[in-house]
Amino acid sequence: MKFLFGPVPSRRLGLSLGVDLLPPKTCTLDCAYCQLGRTTCLTLARERRVSQEGVLAEIRSRSEDDFDYLTLAGSGEPLLHLGLDEIIRGAKDAIDRPVVLLTNGTLFFREEVREEVMEADLIVPSLDAATQATFERVNRPHPDLKIDEIIEGLVRLREEFVGEIWLEVMLVKDLNEIEAPLIAEAVERIDPDRVQLNTVVRPPAEPVQPLAPEEMERMLEVFSGAEVIASWKRDLSKKTEVLIIDLLSRRPCTLEELGNLTDLHRNEILKYLEVLESEDKIARLRHGENLYFQVKRG
Numbered sequence: 001m002k003f004l005f006g007p008v009p010s011r012r013l014g015l016s017l018g019v020d021l022l023p024p025k026t027c028t029l030d031c032a033y034c035q036l037g038r039t040t041c042l043t044l045a046r047e048r049r050v051s052q053e054g055v056l057a058e059i060r061s062r063s064e065d066d067f068d069y070l071t072l073a074g075s076g077e078p079l080l081h082l083g084l085d086e087i088i089r090g091a092k093d094a095i096d097r098p099v100v101l102l103t104n105g106t107l108f109f110r111e112e113v114r115e116e117v118m119e120a121d122l123i124v125p126s127l128d129a130a131t132q133a134t135f136e137r138v139n140r141p142h143p144d145l146k147i148d149e150i151i152e153g154l155v156r157l158r159e160e161f162v163g164e165i166w167l168e169v170m171l172v173k174d175l176n177e178i179e180a181p182l183i184a185e186a187v188e189r190i191d192p193d194r195v196q197l198n199t200v201v202r203p204p205a206e207p208v209q210p211l212a213p214e215e216m217e218r219m220l221e222v223f224s225g226a227e228v229i230a231s232w233k234r235d236l237s238k239k240t241e242v243l244i245i246d247l248l249s250r251r252p253c254t255l256e257e258l259g260n261l262t263d264l265h266r267n268e269i270l271k272y273l274e275v276l277e278s279e280d281k282i283a284r285l286r287h288g289e290n291l292y293f294q295v296k297r298g
């Protein structure tokens, strides 16, 4: 099994080599804006779903590659992998680049989960709501998750973790923007090193709307000291871009089909689709439950 993807240019982390520890899409949430589609395994159960040794062997084999960060991310929520501490420690032994954990932050209210991430260099959690109603609207969580406990968990993490925490807030038109002042209060309590405001980038699987650039600018007044995540450099592989265009010119494909046809990870393909869609070269097409991408003609 292939656990690593990229390196891909990340808006926050330069060139990031991704590690995927989960079968798609295993998550504690089913966010309305998720680029990976609906969550098929909504769970709070932490398990070893992939081979620990297999992951570490693959990381060792890429130790000489050119990348800035090793990022635990992927097809769902990395905190659902039991034994994250062994992966982080093993990765740090194998490579001399910082190890980053991208997480939705929902499980930090559990002490044993916080303990497993202490050796990461950087944790990038997210928080999109401050009340249970908004949490359920934007993140569609597992029924046992409570936003108050999650916020407390993030406060605890800040107290115990010595590395940097960059907290991301995803703002979605009509879903959570109204709650921004309350989210900002929670962020202040958590006191991360950086606060990064984001909005929906295309292509999410569902028709949710981003905030306009001027609305994002106004949000900087609500979240003091925050930054809006800038567009990442478009230094993607030309060869892969041509391959994706070629495939989509033959017939519309879903994200999953593109993954099978190109042997690339979904998260990597999403970077290309995002750029191709912003350049008006491809369009999306919804058919029943499925989201297809197709080349724009003439």
Ligand code: SF4
Pocket: 027, 028, 029, 030, 031, 033, 034, 035, 036, 039, 075, 076, 077, 104
């Ligand atoms: S937490 Fe991330 S992977 Fe999970 S549903 Fe939300 S956006 Fe998707």
